[in-house]
Amino acid sequence: MDVESLPEPWSSVSDRLRRRGLRWTPQRRTVIEVLAGADGHVTGAELVERCRARDASTIPSTVYRTLDVLEELGLVRHGHDPNGREEFHVLPAAEHGHLHCRECGATWEVGEERAATIAAALRGADGFEVDIGHVTLVGRCADCVARAAS
Amino acid sequence: MDVESLPEPWSSVSDRLRRRGLRWTPQRRTVIEVLAGADGHVTGAELVERCRARDASTIPSTVYRTLDVLEELGLVRHGHDPNGREEFHVLPAAEHGHLHCRECGATWEVGEERAATIAAALRGADGFEVDIGHVTLVGRCADCVARAAS
DNA sequence: GTGGCTATTGCGAGTTGTTGCAATAGCGAT
DNA sequence: ATCGCTATTGCAACAACTCGCAATAGCCAC
Numbered sequence: 001m002d003v004e005s006l007p008e009p010w011s012s013v014s015d016r017l018r019r020r021g022l023r024w025t026p027q028r029r030t031v032i033e034v035l036a037g038a039d040g041h042v043t044g045a046e047l048v049e050r051c052r053a054r055d056a057s058t059i060p061s062t063v064y065r066t067l068d069v070l071e072e073l074g075l076v077r078h079g080h081d082p083n084g085r086e087e088f089h090v091l092p093a094a095e096h097g098h099l100h101c102r103e104c105g106a107t108w109e110v111g112e113e114r115a116a117t118i119a120a121a122l123r124g125a126d127g128f129e130v131d132i133g134h135v136t137l138v139g140r141c142a143d144c145v146a147r148a149a150s
Numbered sequence: 151m152d153v154e155s156l157p158e159p160w161s162s163v164s165d166r167l168r169r170r171g172l173r174w175t176p177q178r179r180t181v182i183e184v185l186a187g188a189d190g191h192v193t194g195a196e197l198v199e200r201c202r203a204r205d206a207s208t209i210p211s212t213v214y215r216t217l218d219v220l221e222e223l224g225l226v227r228h229g230h231d232p233n234g235r236e237e238f239h240v241l242p243a244a245e246h247g248h249l250h251c252r253e254c255g256a257t258w259e260v261g262e263e264r265a266a267t268i269a270a271a272l273r274g275a276d277g278f279e280v281d282i283g284h285v286t287l288v289g290r291c292a293d294c295v296a297r298a299a300s
Numbered sequence: 301g302t303g304g305c306t307a308t309t310g311c312g313a314g315t316t317g318t319t320g321c322a323a324t325a326g327c328g329a330t
Numbered sequence: 331a332t333c334g335c336t337a338t339t340g341c342a343a344c345a346a347c348t349c350g351c352a353a354t355a356g357c358c359a360c
Contacts, residue, residue: 023326023337045316059340064317066338080285084234085316099278114274121271124264127292128249134288135230142277173307173356195346209310214347216308234317235346 003029009075009091010036016073030055031066035076035090044086079134082107089133095119098136103144107136153179159225159241160186166223180205181216185226185240194236229284232257239283245269248286253294257286 004011013032014024034050035042042050044064051058067088070076077092082100094112101107110118115132122130140148154161163182164174184200185192192200194214201208217238220226227242232250244262251257260268265282272280290298 018327021327021337025326025338027339043316048316057340060316061318061341062339080230080234084230084236086234099272099280101278102281117274118268118271121268122249122287122289124267127295128251128287128289129291129295130249130287130289131252132287135285137272137278137280137282138284139272139278139280141279145277145279168357171307171357175308175356177309193346198346207310210346211311211348212309 003032006032006036013070013073013075017069022069026055027058027062028066028069030058031063031070035070039090042088042090043081044088047088077133080136082136082138087136092133095133097132099141100136100138101141101144102138103140103148106141153182156182156186163220163223163225167219172219176205177208177212178216178219180208181213181220185220189240192238192240193231194238197238227283230286232286232288237286242283245283247282249291250286250288251291251294252288253290253298256291 003014010032013028017024017028030051031047033054034047038047038050044067047067048058048060048063051063067076067078071078075091077089079087079089079098081087081098082102095115096112097110097115097118099108099110119130119132122128153164160182163178167174167178180201181197183204184197188197188200194217197217198208198210198213201213217226217228221228225241227239229237229239229248231237231248232252245265246262247260247265247268249258249260269280269282272278
């Protein structure tokens with residue numbers, strides 16, 4: 001697979017890096033290829049795993065460092081799952097959040113609209129602009145609350 | 151220091167454990183003594199560190215396991231800091247949350263009232279009961295937003 | 301006070317990252 | 331095509347936990 005043949009914004013990553021005085025390396029190419037094939041969410045460990053599948057000589061620290069620069073380019077955004085582990089949002093388009101029910105273990109997304117409502121509630125008193133996508137909110141879903149009440 | 155001479159709820163921990171068929175051990179005593187002297191918030195690493203100061207033979211896994219049982223008794227509650235690391239709320243009285251500004255690095259608490267407003271916003275559409283204290287919300291504080299806008 | 305059941309401990313290995321440092325290798329200039 | 335500057339890499343060590351398992355030791359009953 002050739003990076004140049006990938007859809008935007010992946011195909012222009014090499015140029016964007018060079019324009020910033022950064023470099024285009026085989027290791028970064030591997031990470032990009034993996035990310036291009038993984039829309040949505042991926043944990044750090046998964047990413048490392050998939051890179052190693054393509055290139056057995058992949059080193060974890062290199063992957064994590066590459067993710068840092070890709071985050072600066074806005075291609076990924078890191079957050080934390082219910083256990084605090086790293087999770088990357090690939091091509092973060094719409095602002096969205098994650099909810100996790102501690103009782104039934106389910107995790108799901110809240111769309112842009114709800115996210116905006118929550119952000120507004122937080123901005124309320126002291127003007128804090130929350131990055132709602134950064135963490136997974138933990139609690140109990142409506143079903144489990146109802147079950148506990150009965 | 152004698153655990154029995156500590157203020158409640160610490161002094162009754164040994165009995166509460168035994169009543170549940172659990173055991174009162176020197177290792178658990180050490181953790182209790184440390185927690186009793188650490189109101190507010192402590193990270194897992196800090197706790198291990200302080201236990202080791204009292205008893206050099208302290209083993210991390212024992213401390214973490216003790217914290218698990220103390221969480222079941224409601225004496226601590228674990229959460230995650232902005233980097234996803236564990237953080238324990240000692241004697242969680244009022245429901246409260248934590249905000250962290252990614253730009254200036256400050257972290258502060260939001261009181262019970264604000265926490266309730268945020269929880270209400272989340273409960274809104276689908277009845278999700280958030281545990282607002284479980285994670286540290288990341289974003290930008292009003293000052294940094296204003297500074298960026300100018 | 302002793303004995304037995306089983307909760308806990310200690311330990312070693314594994315997971316998920318992070319960091320410092322010397323060696324390597326992109327990239328723009330010549 | 332070559333050179334030099336310096337961004338990156340690989341490696342090794344560390345940080346913060348987590349888990350399985352055999353050995354230890356609380357606790358309750360007698």
